[in-house]
Amino acid sequence: MERLRERYYLSYPKSLIREPLLYHLVKKFDLVFNIRGASVSEEMGLVAVEFEGSSEQIERALAWLRQTGVTVEPIEKNVIE
Amino acid sequence: MSYVTNLKCRECGQEYPIKPLHVCEDCFGPLEVSYDYAKIRAAVSRAAIAARPHNLWRYRELLPVDGEPEAGPFSGFTPLLPARRLGAELGLKKLYIKDDTVNHPTLSYKDRVVSVAITKARDFGFSTVSCASTGNLATAVAAHAARAGLKSVIFMPEGVEAGKIVGSSIYGARVITIRGNYDDVNRLCSEIADKYGWGFVNINLRPYYTEGAKTFGFEVAEQLGWKLPNHIVLPTAGGTILPKVAKAFKELKEVGLVHGGEFKIHCAQAAGAAPVIHALHKNTDLITPVKPDTIAKSIAIGNPADGFYVLRAVRESGGWGEMASDPEIIDAIKLLARTEGIFAEPAGGTTLAVTLKLIAAGRIKADESVVVSITGNGYKTLEAVANSIEPPLVIEARLKDFDAIYESLGDGKRSLKGVA
Numbered sequence: 256m257e258r259l260r261e262r263y264y265l266s267y268p269k270s271l272i273r274e275p276l277l278y279h280l281v282k283k284f285d286l287v288f289n290i291r292g293a294s295v296s297e298e299m300g301l302v303a304v305e306f307e308g309s310s311e312q313i314e315r316a317l318a319w320l321r322q323t324g325v326t327v328e329p330i331e332k333n334v335i336e
Numbered sequence: 337m338s339y340v341t342n343l344k345c346r347e348c349g350q351e352y353p354i355k356p357l358h359v360c361e362d363c364f365g366p367l368e369v370s371y372d373y374a375k376i377r378a379a380v381s382r383a384a385i386a387a388r389p390h391n392l393w394r395y396r397e398l399l400p401v402d403g404e405p406e407a408g409p410f411s412g413f414t415p416l417l418p419a420r421r422l423g424a425e426l427g428l429k430k431l432y433i434k435d436d437t438v439n440h441p442t443l444s445y446k447d448r449v450v451s452v453a454i455t456k457a458r459d460f461g462f463s464t465v466s467c468a469s470t471g472n473l474a475t476a477v478a479a480h481a482a483r484a485g486l487k488s489v490i491f492m493p494e495g496v497e498a499g500k501i502v503g504s505s506i507y508g509a510r511v512i513t514i515r516g517n518y519d520d521v522n523r524l525c526s527e528i529a530d531k532y533g534w535g536f537v538n539i540n541l542r543p544y545y546t547e548g549a550k551t552f553g554f555e556v557a558e559q560l561g562w563k564l565p566n567h568i569v570l571p572t573a574g575g576t577i578l579p580k581v582a583k584a585f586k587e588l589k590e591v592g593l594v595h596g597g598e599f600k601i602h603c604a605q606a607a608g609a610a611p612v613i614h615a616l617h618k619n620t621d622l623i624t625p626v627k628p629d630t631i632a633k634s635i636a637i638g639n640p641a642d643g644f645y646v647l648r649a650v651r652e653s654g655g656w657g658e659m660a661s662d663p664e665i666i667d668a669i670k671l672l673a674r675t676e677g678i679f680a681e682p683a684g685g686t687t688l689a690v691t692l693k694l695i696a697a698g699r700i701k702a703d704e705s706v707v708v709s710i711t712g713n714g715y716k717t718l719e720a721v722a723n724s725i726e727p728p729l730v731i732e733a734r735l736k737d738f739d740a741i742y743e744s745l746g747d748g749k750r751s752l753k754g755v756a
Contacts, residue, residue: 292365296622303363328519328522329522330364334468334522336467
């Protein structure tokens with residue numbers, strides 16, 4: 256199966272800052288991830304990450320993250336102007 | 337001859353060649369065009385610029401192009417109007433309106449950025465250009481692509497007003513509306529840009545596209561007699577124009593076209609889409625995305641690509657930012673139209689409404705020079721104010737019917753000549 260590399264920004268609300276979300280993500284979906292940048296404040300967390308896996312694996316992982324309350328966005332952020 | 341050296345990551349400084357790239361492979365930071373300022377300093381002069389045509393390419397040494405640009409021959413160099421009547425109402429002696437409502441050919445500031453993006457698209461050999469847009473950007477891409485002989489494909493969220501689709505399709509652009517919420521559309525467009533070899537003006541051409549926004553600042557300085565204003569107020573959506581105007585002002589000093597002069601740069605957002613203002617007021621660098629809800633559709637961006645750089649430019653200059661509610665935006669559109677005869681789209685109303693707040697808070701003083709940036713034309717967004725204007729008086733075609741309403745029209749004594 257074709258393996259893809261996709262890049263995202265994940266924003267965590269305050270309520271999720273203490274959750275080991277990336278750990279759960281790897282356990283559940285067997286994804287390779289590579290963190291390229293991160294910033295955490297009292298208000299929120301922001302992680303720039305590259306995922307490697309099949310298209311289906313990545314889709315399911317992103318759906319799970321969204322369901323958990325994480326905002327998942329392309330690294331371009333908003334491109335609709 | 338080009339004075340461009342390379343692309344450079346704004347975060348980690350990694351350098352890249354001049355290609356259609358937009359993010360750093362290492363840290364995902366945005367890439368920006370770098371120049372050889374020493375060479376530019378030796379090559380430019382106020383006199384040489386003054387002798388050039390009145391378009392945005394008069395500052396070509398500070399733009400990322402080689403040779404003669406092929407897009408935007410009449411774009412840019414819009415009026416900087418002394419706003420005396422509006423200034424008198426606001427208690428300002430040196431108030432100016434930078435008026436991009438009359439930018440050629442699509443009546444918004446996007447004609448600047450797209451002129452540069454289309455020129456680079458041709459340089460790079462793209463035959464199709466694209467963008468994701470709900471308004472001004474779509475129209476500008478479609479129009480400039482048509483004139484440059486490029487194919488254009490425009491993506492829009494399903495449900496945009498019919499007028500927006502007409503405004504792009506008329507130029508021969510292929511418009512694709514996408515089912516799904518705003519976030520889905522956004523993500524799909526990033527994926528398409530990644531997969532297909534098109535020139536997406538605000539994705540893989542973004543480093544070049546954004547450089548076009550500097551011309552707004554270059555013009556303000558030249559039109560003030562090569563001086564910087566004490567204050568400039570700019571709207572923020574994706575965060576392109578504000579940091580680029582700051583860059584423009586710094587570059588003019590760097591290359592010797594402007595000598596000294598401190599400026600404060602202020603950010604204006606609509607209250608229903610103000611993630612940058614929230615971060616500014618909370619004194620944090622982290623911008624929490626919002627779901628936009630405002631009549632100011634052209635600046636309704638919930639997670640601005642360059643929001644962080646807006647914050648940095650505002651803070652570095654000692655400026656500030658405020659947000660305006662929809663009613664305040666409408667009132668400001670009417671105020672500008674009533675006093676200066678300029679009809680702005682809601683982004684312009686936002687900028688003026690925020691200027692009023694900055695004056696009220698004592699951040700702008702009566703004798704300081706102030707430029708209010710009007711980036712788009714109100715004729716494109718009639719629906720935003722349609723319910724806020726006084727409805728017309730309706731009378732029969734009889735003089736006595738007019739006589740009956742005459743007094744209600746206010747001071748018309750001088751036109752009463754000859755009436756007994």
